[in-house]
Amino acid sequence: MLLRLLPLLIGLAACTWALLMFDWQVVGAAFLRFDLLYFLAIGVPVGMLIFIVRSLRWVAVAGLSFRPAALWRAHLQTALAIATAAATPLQAGEALKLKMARDDTGADWASLGAAFALERLADVATLFAIGALGFGLRGASGIWLTLAALGVAVLVAFAPVGLRWLAVLPLPRHRWSARIASSLAPLAAYRPSAARMVVLGICTAAKWLGVVVLWQAVFVSAGISLSLADCAVAVMLVTVSVTISMVPGGIGVAEVSTRAVLIWLGVEPGLADAGAVMLRLLTPLIIGIGLLHAIALRPVARPVPHG
Numbered sequence: 570m571l572l573r574l575l576p577l578l579i580g581l582a583a584c585t586w587a588l589l590m591f592d593w594q595v596v597g598a599a600f601l602r603f604d605l606l607y608f609l610a611i612g613v614p615v616g617m618l619i620f621i622v623r624s625l626r627w628v629a630v631a632g633l634s635f636r637p638a639a640l641w642r643a644h645l646q647t648a649l650a651i652a653t654a655a656a657t658p659l660q661a662g663e664a665l666k667l668k669m670a671r672d673d674t675g676a677d678w679a680s681l682g683a684a685f686a687l688e689r690l691a692d693v694a695t696l697f698a699i700g701a702l703g704f705g706l707r708g709a710s711g712i713w714l715t716l717a718a719l720g721v722a723v724l725v726a727f728a729p730v731g732l733r734w735l736a737v738l739p740l741p742r743h744r745w746s747a748r749i750a751s752s753l754a755p756l757a758a759y760r761p762s763a764a765r766m767v768v769l770g771i772c773t774a775a776k777w778l779g780v781v782v783l784w785q786a787v788f789v790s791a792g793i794s795l796s797l798a799d800c801a802v803a804v805m806l807v808t809v810s811v812t813i814s815m816v817p818g819g820i821g822v823a824e825v826s827t828r829a830v831l832i833w834l835g836v837e838p839g840l841a842d843a844g845a846v847m848l849r850l851l852t853p854l855i856i857g858i859g860l861l862h863a864i865a866l867r868p869v870a871r872p873v874p875h876g
Contacts, residue, residue: 576815583814583821587845591828595839596846603847604790611786612851616858619779620648626691626772629765630684631670642673645862652859655852657818687761691773697722699777700805706798718805780804783851793836793844803830823848 624647628635633643646669654662667681701718761769785800795803810826811819824845831841 576817579814580816580821583816583825585821587821587824587828591824591842591846592839593842596843599791599840599843599847602792608786608790608850609854612783612854613858615779615782615786616854619776619783620644620651620858620862622772622775622779623647623651626688626769626776627666627670627684629768629772630687630761631674631676631681632684632761632765633670633674643670645865646670646673648859648862652856652863655855655859684761687769688773691769692777694722695770695773695777696805696808699774699781699801703798703801703805706796707802777804784848787847787850788844791840791843791847793831793840795831795834795836799834803827803834806830 621644624640624644627633627647628640628643633639647666650662650666650669652662653665663685667678667685670676670681671678697718701716701722704718781797781800781804784804785795785797788795788800807823807826807830811823814822816822827845827848828838828841831844832838836844
């Protein structure tokens with residue numbers, strides 16, 4: 570019971586700490602001088618690019634058709650799923666994406682689940698690779714941080730091979746071994762082509778580089794000067810902390826961890842508070858882009874024939 574309540578307690582503690590410790594006067598002043606035009610000028614096209622590469626990636630890993638009509642429909646569905654994920658604290662967006670893909674293709678849940686798992690593994694590997702690049706470009710962070718992040722990226726990148734090997738490995742006859750074999754069976758049977766794996770790698774790298782640019786756009790609009798390398802480090806560290814906390818939507822945890830990372834990167838505490846809070850402006854941006862796609866996804870009403 571305590572383990573189930575732990576994410577809630579962590580989120581509540583983080584929100585309480587932020588409410589008490591953030592300099593809300595500085596945050597308010599930063600909001601008043603926030604450069605909205607610059608944010609939208611960078612955020613809208615980069616956000617659209619992220620939507621495009623994420624839809625292409627899903628088409629590649631889910632084995633969907635690359636025909637123009639099928640690509641367009643998959644793009645609209647993926648955009649709706651991304652907006653749903655941004656608007657809800659749980660995995661509703663991903664569940665919606667899987668359901669729409671199943672309705673369109675008739676694929677079984679196991680194969681779609683394997684495709685989803687491969688997406689997540691690619692995300693983790695690329696996230697740590699970008700973090701390693703950021704640490705390396707910063708120089709002063711220490712070579713061990715670069716090597717550690719790069720090591721995790723390599724391990725995760727080769728995880729599908731290891732999991733497939735584990736799935737066919739003869740294990741002792743125990744209840745837990747049967748569960749492991751059953752869980753890994755879809756991934757063991759999942760065999761995407763080399764071309765689709767190349768699309769997966771390119772699109773995942775483009776997605777995370779786009780996220781780094783979006784974060785930098787928020788910080789610059791708030792008057793915080795950070796290089797792309799610093800933003801790459803911030804994206805990696807904050808994303809990892811939010812994921813580990815298991816708090817839905819990272820509410821509270823994202824703000825506290827972002828503030829800590831920004832201060833570590835040399836940002837003044839008051840501005841770090843403002844930057845951490847203003848990152849939430851990415852949520853309405855993503856939802857807005859998704860809603861534009863949702864309008865195009867609405868089925869066109871067919872005229873009722875008159876007898």
